[in-house]
Amino acid sequence: MTSSWFQDPTLLAAMLGALLPFVSFVLIMVFTRPYPKLSATISVAAVSVSVICALFLLGRHWHLEHPIQYTTKWLVSGELYVPFGFMLDQLSLLMLTIVAVISFLVQVYSLGYMAGDPGFSRYYAFQSLFAWAMMTMSIAPTMLQFYIFWELVGLASYLLIGFYYEKFSASEAGKKAFVMTRVGDIAFFLGILLVLLNFGNLNILDMNSVDVTARMSPALITLCAILIFGGVAGKSAQFPLLTWLPDAMEGPTPVSALLHSATMVAAGVYMFARIFPFFSKSATAMTLFLAIGMITMLLASTMAMVTRDIKQVWAYSTISQLGFMVMGLAAGSYFAGVFHLTTHAGFKALLFLCSGVFIHAYETNDMYEIGRQGGRGLKIPMVCMTLGAAALSGLPPFSGFFSKEAIMGGLAGLHNPIWLWGGLLGAFLTAYYSFRLIFLILFPSKIKEPHHGEHGGHGHGDDHHHAGLYWVMAWPLIILATVTLVLGLFQTPLENFLVGHYGGAEGHGGGHHAWLLYVAVGLALSGVGLAWLEFGRKGASQVGFVERMEPVKTLFAERWYIDHFYRLFLDYVIYGIFSNLFTRNDRQVIDGGIDGICRATVGGGRMLSFLQSGMLQYNLMVMFAVLALVALYFFF
Amino acid sequence: MNSLTTYLFLAALLFSLGIFGVFQRRSLIGMLIAIELMLNGASINFMAFNRFLAPDPIVGQIYTLFIMGIAAAEAAIALSIIVAVFRRLGSINIERAQELRG
Amino acid sequence: MNSVQSLIQPQVLAQIGFAGIVALTLTGALIAVFPRNILYNILGLIVCLTGVAGIFVYLGSPFIALMELLIYVGAICISIIFAIMLSRPLHLSLPKRALPKVGLALGVGAAVFIMLSAIISRTEWQPAAMRSSDWSIATLGAYLLTRYNLVFEVISLVLLVAILGAIIIAGYARRSPS
């Protein structure tokens, strides 16, 4: 901490990596907005440096013994000291790498996807803002800094979701995302305030140490944990704040890939892992989180079974996988949760980017339509997407298989078997809806000739141009697909890397039960099989079993009416009652009161001026009467 | 007949009648007449004090003379005002003359 | 003669005369105030002023009594009558009485009267220690032209201004368009 920043390569790398995207954001917003190419170059260059720095840090500190911390004064007020700095440990290094790599890939991919968009510069500015906020958040040393950048991440998400702001639905979705996560963030903020006031310190390492139990009562810890979890629920779209995420798909597809699948929504889970020891001090809270995770996972899976929108499927699956991660963490298997976070980041980004290619080519989000127009003609995305779906379903040997198994193992270690059954059901449903989508595109009921030239393009590029962009978009897919394939094999090194630190917290993460393995894979395969029966085989009706039951389908498609509830709540309680009531109060009671006073004054003046009526006789009468009375009073 | 208070009471009565007249008449001329009554009440007072109390019995008479002069001037002006008001308002009803109303 | 004189004492005669004059004054005053016809009021005023002149005689000043008759009855009342007679029908407009107003006026008048009489009756009237007995008109004239010279002049001026003012007001009002 005493060494100056340029002498310490670690600090230098962390600073460069985390802060360069911000510089790029400012540069683009202030200077290069009219020059899209230059803006993109700046942004991609900045994020490339970030990737290099992140990989450098990861490599340099692969055998990290103690977390490294650098802080400097950001703000001092009275006894409150707010530092700004970096804290590097295994978890934050891993997250930093994930964020940097995925940001990089998405930015490269966007060069193709967003080409010719009028808001190209703006897009890259927001991407840089996001990268800065997310990376600084990942390596935050205190919960306050974490919160600050957490909010900034939310801001970037708001801006990117509402990127096509001319579309009402897009701006609406951005607003919804911001406000809904804000609700969670308020709980988060209250939670860290409670910790700050009772524990006196927000340093993450201190919060994770055993000191907490000494200074805070168990009930207080539970309360704080639940409040802070509110932030997780908001950001990671857990029940009951889950409905913003499907809407967030209004943003450009790379944004969905980056923020709403791989990185930002994982921030919630990351925070869970970040202060995992703190959370795990409250068994009550952990059980609650387990329940929330499971409910989220199952709800989202059911929603995914009936939607026709390709991005929506992945959005729901994201929610359900996030719920699954929360379950894993809440079950106490720290490594399993983080590992799934890592693998999920890879394959979900892959899935979204693949869908992006389809959407870009066919200008539709409807999977039936894509299939009908010959979606399987796009070879690379199709193969990559199938790989991703397999990973999502937990089929060996893809990365998802390993991480899911790890979580299942954690769930199996719990006393109450209901969690495990819930998890298994979720796995089955996941496999079913993933392959429903794959089969629908692979084996459409009526195949036309593939003709992506006709429909492709946003009306801006010719075929040749389009082909070039296609490859810009394809490369990230291939890289991600490779990652998906091989990441599972790195389970053991990663586990050593991560759990070396939190050794104590890891009780049963590795304890695989053999039967569980078979059951899980069997369920996943049967999910795939069911999907094949209904959608894949020749002459299949392509109507799912859920879709045959009209009321259930409606329920699922309407997202269990959660949104309706919020809408009604907003319309009737917030707007209808509070807003309206207060406005009326303002207009009528307060303003009316004051105006009333004013009017009374004016009226009083009028009344008095009535005395000044020009009726001389009355005036005189009063005068003499008063004179008489005064005289009588004084003389007697 | 020879006591001061008799005259004073008489003066007070005249004065009060004058006040009453001023208040209750609606016609400006009626009010003018009532004012003359009041002035006479005052004159009687002067004369009575002059007769019974004053060291120099000329002064009260002079005051009374002055009152008469003032009354004459007042009557002249009042009448002209009444005429003017009548021209303007078409009435000498005092209750119509409300242009000073607030 | 003597018996008549003894039968009707001068004091008694004076008393009767005084009572008559007071009655005349009050009657005149009432007539001046109450009736709604302006001419009756004027005539009442004349009667009342005549009574007042009589009272002045009783108060030992026949000169002022004459002046009263001359100025008030002879000048003021006549000018009012002229005003009524010569201008347009002022006397015809006979506004109705409003009872509340009369009541109020009566109340205020009574209050003023009560106040005045209370003051009169409760005051210890003390005559001046040294009283001159010079009532002659000559002295009065001398006073007017010596000690009250200025007031006399001012009164004259006021009268002049009042007459001019009256002419102007009445005349302007005639010419002004409204």
Place this chain on the structure above:
Amino acid sequence: MEFANFPYLSTILFSCVVGLLVILVIPAERKMLIKWVSLVFSGIPMVLSIYLFFAYDKAQGGLQFVEKVLWVDSMGIYYFNAADGFNLPMLMLTGIVLFTGVLTMWELELRVKEFFAFTFLLVAGVFGVFMSMDLFFIFVWYDVSLFPMYPLIAIWGSTRKEYGAMKLTIYLLAGSALILPAILYLFVNSGLNTFDIVALMQPGVFTPFQQKFAFILLYLGFGILAGVWPFHTWSPVGHVAAPTSVSMIHAGVLMKLGAFGVLRVAIFLCPEGWQYWAQLMAVLATCGIVYGAFVGLAQTDLKYVIGYSSVSHMGIVGLGLATVTVDGLNGAVFQMFAHGVMTALLFSSVGYIYEKTHTKMIPELGGMSKIMPVASGYFILAALAGIGVPCLASFWAELLVFISAFKTYPVRGALAICALVVGALFMLRVVQRTFYGEKNEQFEHLPDLTFVPGIPRMILAAVIVLFGLFPSVMLDVIQVASVPFINGLP
């Protein structure tokens, strides 16, 4: 430090007065000359106030740049100007807002001379209140700053301007009718025969009862100007009615005048009254925060929305003052500054849009981001600052206030924090309805903000971002005043 004895504060103050006089002797037709003169005379205070802010010796602390001249001996009235950690941010804010306000009104054509003359009169009063350490002068300058609002709104305003101007004037004068008796009460009861605040604020000068009595009068009197709930209704109406730069000065600076008055007069002189009434202050402030946000949700006029957000944000200032802690005080002063700059930027952007489209009704606008991206960008930036997005100035202020409020008054603090959601909802709603969505064809041809008219907005935006990234620049100065003050409390 060879200029140590240079009367910086008086120079700031009198550059406004001289500016006013110079404008008065320029013929009214020479509009450009008047504008340039205004620019110069508003630039001097800005530069000097920024210089003072950074030249203030934080290690030494206390009152600096003191100018003290006895004015009326028999009453103990001093011409006494000084700078400390509380008023330096305010002086800088006033300087910045004045300068940007003058630049914003560069296109004004209607009665230019009178407009700038009144503006300078207004700002001279504001500077006077901020820098004066003498009760008498504070009151005089305070009333000097109130009076020009009426003509400024009634002549150059819009939307129900007479009503707004009248309402504002009545409210503010009602406030000063509470202040004057309180000041006289304190003056008489001190027994020191002086209006010097430094002398009067010594402990033991006033009994607790006197402090409680005077405090509530002063709090309500100044509070009206600070938009304390439920005396806030003048402020949205006034904001709406006022012309752009007046709205900027009004919401940006004048409302702070009230809060600053509470701090400088009420809290400085009656610390025990402050502690006694803090509960009430917290309740009113929380009401204001929650209430302003909810009412803002239902507005359709852009300026009304900003007006109610001001009510909400000034509630945060009030809440900070009510906590009686260092953090709260720091947060309150910081929030005054941050909110001033932020609101000025909001009004400035709205002013531009209004100038071009001649409407500020939200339903009639829409898609403005497409038509004027730069102007919209400034508005969105300021709106985000208003929501409390981190790394923008007002976030830190809100953070400090909420931390201290949550510590002192958990329930009220939590309520106020929850109001942040509503605040976010209503600001975003406005942004969405106004700037996003289909663009209105009617306005398509309108030009965007170009570089030169953009300068004032640029300054304001830069201030917001800079103090958001480096909050300690501001807080270190405020700290110097607030820590000794709180430690010195009985």
